[in-house]
Amino acid sequence: MNLNKVIFLMGVSGCGKSTIGELLSEELRIPFFDGDDYHPQANIKKMSDGIPLNDEDRYDWLVTLNKLAKNQLQNNSCVIVCSALKESYRKILSRDIPNQVKWVHLEGSFDQIFERLNSRENHFMSSDLLQSQFDTLEQPKNALVVNIGLKPQEIVEKITKKIKMKSEFGLFGLGVMGKSLSRNLAQKGFTISLFNRELKGTEENVAIDFKSAHKELESAKAFSDIEAFVNSLQTPRRIMLMVNAGNITDMVIEDLIPYLSDGDVLIDGGNSNYLKTKERYDYLKAKNIHFIGVGVSGGEEGALKGPSIMPGGNKEIYNLVKPYLDSIAAKDRNNLPCCTYIGEEGSGHFVKMVHNGIEYVEMQLLAEVYTMLKHLGNNPDEIADILESFTCKANSYLLGITVDILRKKDGDDWLVNKIVDKAGNKGTGNWTTIATAQLGAPSTLIASALFARYTSFYKEERLEASNNFRSNPSAINLNIEDVLNAYQFARIVNHYQGLKLISEAGKAYNWQLNLSEIARIWTNGCIIKSDLIMDLIPVLKEDDNILTSKTIIDQVKSLKPSINKVVSECILNELAIPCLSESVNFFNGYTAAYSAANLIQAQRDYFGAHTYQRTDDASGKFHHTNW
Structure with missing residues (x-):
């Protein structure tokens, strides 16, 4: 569906249509056409002889202008100046395109316009014909009426304020996250354009149907044509790509490039590899197109209600998109947006990647706690109650959703008992593990969490190995307080390792990173938001290494006996706890003087x-x- 618009500036001769039309086209950066230039020679001669045009004279001229409008609308919006004095004339002008026409009536008194006509030189329209134009004029019902007594620039400002021809922001890709972000932007009052590809017979009218399904998208423009989508945006264009990471992102960029202009900004909001973001940044810079890699965390709900946003790229260019990103981001406890400039090039995607690595570990730790509590004889409801009691000391988003998951029933059983124990991944844990090896930073828990997922996928082999090797473990001797303390210990080590990895990347790539600010934007809207992250903000203002903080040192010392006990008991009783055990193994190695x-x-x-x-x-x- 083409949602370009044609602005018809109408009114009697001498009202200033041509002057305003040219100024308006410059302001909106769309083509301008003066209807007088399309009169047939016979009409020009008749008016020059002081003879008014009749309806028959005007018909072919109006049809010509209608064709002009339709041709222009295929590629762009436009401004056309035409007297359009009668309703019947306006129907001809808007034939086949009524929903794409905006009428602006420049209105003035007879005396005011008569004076203007007499001062105008070398025009075929005589002031003697003015009265016939007033006699012919039928006031339009659905037009923006502007008094010509205003200054030309004031008239243009009034028109542009009322008729917003170009969208401020574009969303390319309407998957789960793209849909939620577009609704979020619309709810904040931004004019947006939406694009999604169509596949005949399978995916058709995706953008249009999505727009129709949500009231807040009423003023949004929906497209399945890339050129029309790009042309619908104000320049410099701001287009956020919400497509799958990898080759698809590169293909989309190549599809967009022919329609972009110097200075336009592409924003990659997908989970792209930070090294690819650097390549795309350099590639597009050579074409005078700006590129910003933006990490977005929060899932479907976060994207709609407010995600945590991690943008990286040129800071000056980031400021062009900052108002939009700040507006849709979650808010921290001080009502500041959970969005901050991370650094140059691929730093935003790097920080998001590490966020996901920390997330892998946080999920695995909860799975290991679940394993222990189940082994202690608790059913899912009872485990949920125990985890809920943890919230007073270890509250987090992931802890909260784990409680909800464990309480979910499916028939007479808990749903979690019916889910196959094979955990998937989308690649960010893999990238983080590779990055930590490349940078020489010991983020061992992230690797352990990733490999735990890989191990889970060997379900058939695990079943056979269980029969071949497993003995009957005895009851483990653990209390709930020890389990909570061990969990907290491992979480501190996890956050140390993740933040250390970010710090090492900053040094290696010369990114000026602020870890305290990064922790702050993780306090809401993202998957790893927690009370622990909140506590780390002031700690990171003093030192990038949280294990140098006296508060953290004292906390770790108090938790250490519990992690020792928990890991020992689990190993003796053949319970797999890869991240809990790795946390204490790493810590013992890290704290060994020799x-x-x-x-x-x-x-x-x-x-x-x-x-x-x-x-x-x-x-x-x-x-x-x-x-």
Whole structure:
């Protein structure tokens, strides 16, 4: 459906239609056409001879202008100046395009316009014909009426205020997140254009049907044609891509490029790999098109009600889209948007990727707590009650939804008991694990959570292995307080590792990252929002390493005996708790003043002459031994 518009500026001769039309077209950046230029020669001669035109004279001229309008509307909106004095004339002008026509009537008194006509030189319309025009004029019913006594610029401002021809913001892709974000933008009062591809016979009228289904989208423009979609937007255009990460994003960019102009801004709101974001940033920069990689967290509900938003790219260009992103973002406890400028290039997508890595661990830790509580003989309702009691000390979004999940019944049984124990993933955990290896940062819990999901997928092998290797474990000796403390311990280690990974990326890529601000925008709208994140905001203002904070140190010391006990009991009783066990393994290694890495370095020197440094040589010189 084409939603371009034609503005017909109408009124008697001498009312200033041409002057206002040219100014309006410049303001809206759309083509301008003066209807007088399309009169046949016979009409011009008749008017020059002082003979008024009749309806028959005007008919072919009006049909010509109608064709002009329809041709223009295929690609863009436009302004056409035409006296259009009678209702019958206006019907001809709007034939086949009534919903795409906007009428603006420039109104003035006879004396006012008569004076203007007499001061106008070299025009075929004589002031002697003015009275016939007033006699012919039939007041339009559905037109914006503007008094010509205003200054030309004031008239143009009044028209543009009433007739918003171009949308402020474009959404490309109406999947779950795209739909929610578009509704969010519309609810905030922004004029938006929506685009979704159509597949004949399977997916048709996606954008139009979506627009029709939601009242807040009444003023939105819906498209399945890329060129019309792009042309519907104000320049510089701001287009948010909500498509699947990977090659599809590149294909969409290539489809858009032919219709974009210098200075337009593309915003990738998908879960793209940060390295690809850097490539796209550089590629589009060479074409004078700006690119911003934006991490969006919160799922379907968050996108609609307010997500956490992590934008990265050129800061000056980010300011062009900041009002839109700030408006739709969730609000923190101080009513500030959970959106902040992260840094250059792919930093926004990197931070979102790590957010998802932390999320993987938080989910896995809850699954391990669930495993222990189930092994203690609790049913899902009882486990839900126990987890709900955790909220006074460890409240989080994921804890809350886990309680809801465990209480959900399906018939006579709990739904969770009927769900196959194979966990999927969409790639961000994999990317985070690769990134932590590339940057040399020990985010071991993220890797453990990812590999736990991979292990779960070997369901058939696990069933066979269970028969071949499992013994009958004895009852574990754990109390609920120890379970809660172990859970909290592992969560602190998880957040340390995730934030450390972000810090190391900032150093490696020269991104000026503010970890306290990143923690702040994670306090609402996102999947990992929690009381712990809230507590880390002031801690991160002092140091990027949360394990140097006296408050955190004291907390970890008090929790350490519980994690030791929980992990020991679970291992002895053959319960898989990969993230809980890794948290204490990492911590024991991290806090060891002297490790066994000296032996590893000696081994490397033995077989590969990789050298080593000596504890009794303060110079830092590297040595080699002929073993």
